Amino acid sequence: MSSSDARLSHLMAVLQGRRFRLTPQRLAILRLVARSDGHPSIEEIYEHLREDFPTMSIATVYKTVTLLKELGEVLELSFPEEGVKRYDGAKPYPHPHLICVRCRKILDPDLGSLTPLVETAARRTGFRILSHRLDLYGLCPECQAREQGGEDAPPAHGTETDGNRLPIRLSGDCAPPHAPGDGAEPTPWRRP
Amino acid sequence: MSSSDARLSHLMAVLQGRRFRLTPQRLAILRLVARSDGHPSIEEIYEHLREDFPTMSIATVYKTVTLLKELGEVLELSFPEEGVKRYDGAKPYPHPHLICVRCRKILDPDLGSLTPLVETAARRTGFRILSHRLDLYGLCPECQAREQGGEDAPPAHGTETDGNRLPIRLSGDCAPPHAPGDGAEPTPWRRP
DNA sequence: TCCTTATAGAAAACTATTATCCTATGAAAT
């Protein structure tokens, strides 16, 4: 039994346990969300599902995913750079993400625990930390190779709105803006 | 000379150096952005400025802030939970943020460098990290006190859309959803 | 099988943001 199969069973059990109806549309959405390859967006889920459900409304996808989010069974990740929200139904708890700014692939890197960082923040500020989000933006190995070689070759991953060429800057800690889109200049940052 | 004064001078110098006109409206926006108390939104900047410029259009605020962002002089932070983008013109480079989920105050905590974390990710995945974003969500000391005491007392900070009561859960690493809004149930997360 | 009611689907409504249009401004050039 694969991990996503177990996850699917769990999601089904949660819905049925709460007396929510398990419609064919919902089941299909659960299947996609339980796998969550590449952290799908509403639009992507919708496009996949209309193959099997040509009459499905995108509102249904919104409503089902929102329901899962409210049940704590899906993690919502907003990506304002591309103007969509993406969802992780395989790991519904906060965890770091690694995003390639060129081909837009999204990974769940296995970093160390963020607990020490969180505890430092709590100690120094008096906050009680409840949640967090860490996103690392950069170039995946494939896109790095493509970068130095021919400047051509289209991106690997699926839907790309338009030209997402990046500004070619490297940095360790103080780096390009959060939305490394098509900014005009090299953005010469300075630390205080 | 305060830190924000120095920052204002810098912003003015940048605009003038690039041969952008330093209009009264822009100067007023620069002043607010250079201070960046609480990481203002476009709407908040607009509301402050229309006291001095009753005829100002919100489009002007959008255009000026966007210009500063493209010049790398302002950090844009999208907060989908409240449906707005906020701006930090005092520290235009990526840095962690601490957000109170109740009163919505936003702080720049002084944590250690994220460089080791970033390098770990780079080593393990082959990515070239260019940028990052770390947000910690929780309860500020004031709101913690208000929490255990009377369940009443309105939030301290400015605009709050509606009831942002939180689910009262504590956690260190695996915590409530990223948007700890008015979710229905306690969200019983499980790690794999 | 029947009944109750949550849900699907279609479309309108919403809203932060962006683009467009036009006029005003102001820094040169004459």
Place this chain on the structure above:
DNA sequence: ATTTCATAGGATAATAGTTTTCTATAAGGA
């Protein structure tokens, strides 16, 4: 001083993801 003309401000329209509203339908229990 006058003309020029690119830039900027103000008003408004357009965009797009998301939410809401309404009604017919079908899930699931009796």
